[in-house]
Amino acid sequence: MARPIRRRTMLWSCLSLFGAACSSVWGASKVSNGPYLDLKNAVTLPLSSIAERWHSLVFEAWLTPVGDTATDKLLKGILLRTNRDDSSGLKAFCLMCPHEVCEVQYQKDSSMVRLESGTVPDHPLLVCPCHFSVFDPLQDGDVLNGPAHRGLYRFRLATSGTKIQITQVEEQVLTLFT
Ligand code: FES
Numbered sequence: 001m002a003r004p005i006r007r008r009t010m011l012w013s014c015l016s017l018f019g020a021a022c023s024s025v026w027g028a029s030k031v032s033n034g035p036y037l038d039l040k041n042a043v044t045l046p047l048s049s050i051a052e053r054w055h056s057l058v059f060e061a062w063l064t065p066v067g068d069t070a071t072d073k074l075l076k077g078i079l080l081r082t083n084r085d086d087s088s089g090l091k092a093f094c095l096m097c098p099h100e101v102c103e104v105q106y107q108k109d110s111s112m113v114r115l116e117s118g119t120v121p122d123h124p125l126l127v128c129p130c131h132f133s134v135f136d137p138l139q140d141g142d143v144l145n146g147p148a149h150r151g152l153y154r155f156r157l158a159t160s161g162t163k164i165q166i167t168q169v170e171e172q173v174l175t176l177f178t
Pocket residue numbers: 097098099100101102128129130131132133146147148
């Protein structure tokens with residue numbers, strides 16, 4: 001799904017993943033703290049399948065925009081465990097890139113990623129294969145590099161017994177469908 005490219009500042013830089021690519025770069029921005037919307041149905045996942053640090057699970061969730069019940073939106077997301085122990089390290093992000101809605105990929109080996117800054121975090125990252133925006137799961141999905149104007153849209157979740165329930169998503173995710 002293509003959308004018009006929005007750019008405030010055009011810098012040119014080279015960023016490569018598994019080879020080389022050259023992309024236009026927007027200044028990195030922090031993720032927002034806007035309102036969240038309830039998912040149509042909570043997504044329930046087993047805690048046991050994400051027990052180790054940097055385990056991941058891909059999931060799908062449906063969102064019904066307020067006042068628009070005829071057009072449910074399908075969101076693809078990823079659940080990550082960013083720490084070893086408690087539930088505080090469980091993070092869930094929408095895999096639809098805020099730039100032009102390509103599907104972001106989970107890259108466990110960050111040595112395969114090249115950033116304009118040259119400083120690559122020593123932990124797994126989320127990378128968009130279309131124009132090489134890179135997102136950091138340890139910074140709430142914030143964008144580290146590339147043309148994306150913001151970080152990944154975030155889900156809210158809760159744990160209960162042996163289950164994880166993903167219940168809400170940032171309302172701004174709806175801008176992907178406009
Ligand atoms: S779609 Fe352009 S960086 Fe993701």
